[in-house]
Amino acid sequence: xxxxxxxxxxxxxxxxxxxxxxxxxxxxxxxxxxxxxxxxxxxxxxxxxxxxxxxxxxxxxxxxxxxxxxxxxxxxxxxxxxxxxxxxxxxxxxxxxxxxxxxxxxxxxxxxxxxxxxxxxxxxxxxxxxxxxxxxxxxxxxxxxxxxxxxxxxxxxxxxxxxxxxxxxxxxxxxxxxxxxxxxxxxxxxxxxxxxxxxxxxxxxxxxxxxxxxxxxxxxxxxxxxxxxx
Amino acid sequence: xxxxxxxxxxxxxxxxxxxxxxxxxxxxxxxxxxxxxxxxxxxxxxxxxxxxxxxxxxxxxxxxxxxxxxxxxxxxxxxxxxxxxxxxxxxxxxxxxxxxxxxxxxxxxxxxxxxxxxxxxxxxxxxxxxxxxxxxxxxxxxxxxxxxxxxxxxxxxxxxxxxxxxxxxxxxxxxxxxxxxxxxxxxxxxxxxxxxxxxxxxxxxxxxxxxxxxxxxxxxxxxxxxxxxxxxxxxxxxxxxxxxxxxxxxxxxxxxx
Numbered sequence: 001x002x003x004x005x006x007x008x009x010x011x012x013x014x015x016x017x018x019x020x021x022x023x024x025x026x027x028x029x030x031x032x033x034x035x036x037x038x039x040x041x042x043x044x045x046x047x048x049x050x051x052x053x054x055x056x057x058x059x060x061x062x063x064x065x066x067x068x069x070x071x072x073x074x075x076x077x078x079x080x081x082x083x084x085x086x087x088x089x090x091x092x093x094x095x096x097x098x099x100x101x102x103x104x105x106x107x108x109x110x111x112x113x114x115x116x117x118x119x120x121x122x123x124x125x126x127x128x129x130x131x132x133x134x135x136x137x138x139x140x141x142x143x144x145x146x147x148x149x150x151x152x153x154x155x156x157x158x159x160x161x162x163x164x165x166x167x168x169x170x171x172x173x174x175x176x177x178x179x180x181x182x183x184x185x186x187x188x189x190x191x192x193x194x195x196x197x198x199x200x201x202x203x204x205x206x207x208x209x210x211x212x213x214x215x216x217x218x219x220x221x222x223x224x225x226x227x228x229x230x
Numbered sequence: 231x232x233x234x235x236x237x238x239x240x241x242x243x244x245x246x247x248x249x250x251x252x253x254x255x256x257x258x259x260x261x262x263x264x265x266x267x268x269x270x271x272x273x274x275x276x277x278x279x280x281x282x283x284x285x286x287x288x289x290x291x292x293x294x295x296x297x298x299x300x301x302x303x304x305x306x307x308x309x310x311x312x313x314x315x316x317x318x319x320x321x322x323x324x325x326x327x328x329x330x331x332x333x334x335x336x337x338x339x340x341x342x343x344x345x346x347x348x349x350x351x352x353x354x355x356x357x358x359x360x361x362x363x364x365x366x367x368x369x370x371x372x373x374x375x376x377x378x379x380x381x382x383x384x385x386x387x388x389x390x391x392x393x394x395x396x397x398x399x400x401x402x403x404x405x406x407x408x409x410x411x412x413x414x415x416x417x418x419x420x421x422x423x424x425x426x427x428x429x430x431x432x433x434x435x436x437x438x439x440x441x442x443x444x445x446x447x448x449x450x451x452x453x454x455x456x457x458x459x460x461x462x463x464x465x466x467x468x469x470x471x472x473x474x475x476x477x478x479x480x481x482x483x484x485x486x487x
Contacts, residue, residue, distance in 0.1 A: 014471075015473075016478070017474075017475035017478050017479075018475070018478055018479060018482060055470070055471075059464060059466075059467060060464075060466045060467055060470050060471065061467065061470065061471040062463065062467055062471050062473065084449070084450050084463065084464045085259050085262065087464060088449060088464070105421065105424070105446065106417040106418075106420075106421055107417065107418065107421045108421065119428075
């Protein structure tokens with residue numbers, strides 16, 4: 001299969017200026033290659049930088065050294081060096097990211113939150129909303145909630161809205177930060193099926209899964225931060 | 231479009247020899263929403279005034295890409311071109327709506343006036359467009375003939391936005407647009423602004439000291455301290471992984487609720 005992501009010599013440390021300039025190292029020299037159709041499970045103890053790795057790939061964290069090469073259309077873009085508007089274009093079309101928690105915006109209905117990534121790609125509003133509705137239905141969000149802001153939803157409902165949003169548009173690379181964490185068995189099974197479908201259709205997945213059974217169900221290989229990123 | 235809409239090139243402004251902003255350079259691309267953040271006195275409002283031709287920079291220049299495709303230095307514009315920009319191609323949303331509205335005329339006239347300035351003369355069409363814009367900013371139809379004097383602060387601010395957007399500007403400057411409003415009113419205004427910016431594809435430069443406003447509206451952030459830009463980047467990156475000591479202080483000072 002063809003490569004979609006190549007990380008070379010990635011280093012990251014946080015420098016906390018307000019706390020005496022203390023430096024917190026996260027990665028020193030991380031290398032990672034990912035092909036289309038792979039599902040990679042990032043593993044390692046808490047605090048080893050699993051979420052940080054996803055945030056570095058998405059550009060939410062600024063890398064210290066090294067390259068994060070992403071295949072974007074027919075080009076390779078180094079996200080460690082890219083201009084903000086290039087990163088935004090990569091986020092629009094190439095890299096999707098399901099964060100651990102939904103960022104709720106007052107007054108914006110669940111349906112519109114899910115449809116937004118499609119609208120940003122220029123999909124007509126009616127088509128985008130129809131797809132959003134199918135996803136919310138598949139994830140068992142009752143239809144009477146679709147027109148409400150998820151502010152008052154339960155944690156599990158918010159997470160499912162977040163997952164629906166992440167899967168609304170298809171991306172060559174999909175980052176998933178504990179997508180099954182607060183879901184019951186039935187919803188968990190549905191989310192795992194969606195992940196597997198995305199992979200079968202050629203997306204490359206990088207996921208953090210707390211539950212080893214979930215990880216085994218969808219991932220094709222592990223990337224252990226202790227073992228592989230030393 | 232494959233070039234910036236606006237480019238600031240080493241903008242410096244002194245007041246009586248004191249530096250208000252110093253060597254500020256950046257590019258704004260079409261559809262981008264840039265938030266300029268920093269505390270009072272950091273020079274962000276002076277920068278906004280330099281960019282929008284309200285104040286002449288002491289040094290440096292602002293380049294702007296006109297609708298006909300030419301890129302010009304703002305200081306070289308003719309008076310007619312300058313007026314066209316101010317009345318049509320640009321909007322300016324002030325913190326205090328009284329600065330951006332004409333308080334002596336009706337809400338409908340406040341919106342219609344900008345249309346007349348670009349040559350619209352047909353009364354029925356002007357009123358129709360004004361009504362349409364009042365609806366878009368969630369002002370009830372039966373308030374069109376009222377003076378903004380009889381509006382609440384939040385309604386005035388929404389009216390000011392309608393007045394600015396009615397001419398389909400490409401670039402909107404905003405100076406603390408939610409600054410004087412109650413928190414509940416702020417949320418409504420922010421959501422409204424966010425929706426309008428997306429659907430109209432506006433480019434925006436917004437000055438704010440409120441990081442929540444920057445987070446909700448902007449794609450990029452520029453952090454100013456003592457007149458200088460000390461950090462820039464994508465909004466989520468600057469807020470989640472701030473690099474400069476001052477930015478770390480700003481971000482860590484936000485109260486969590």
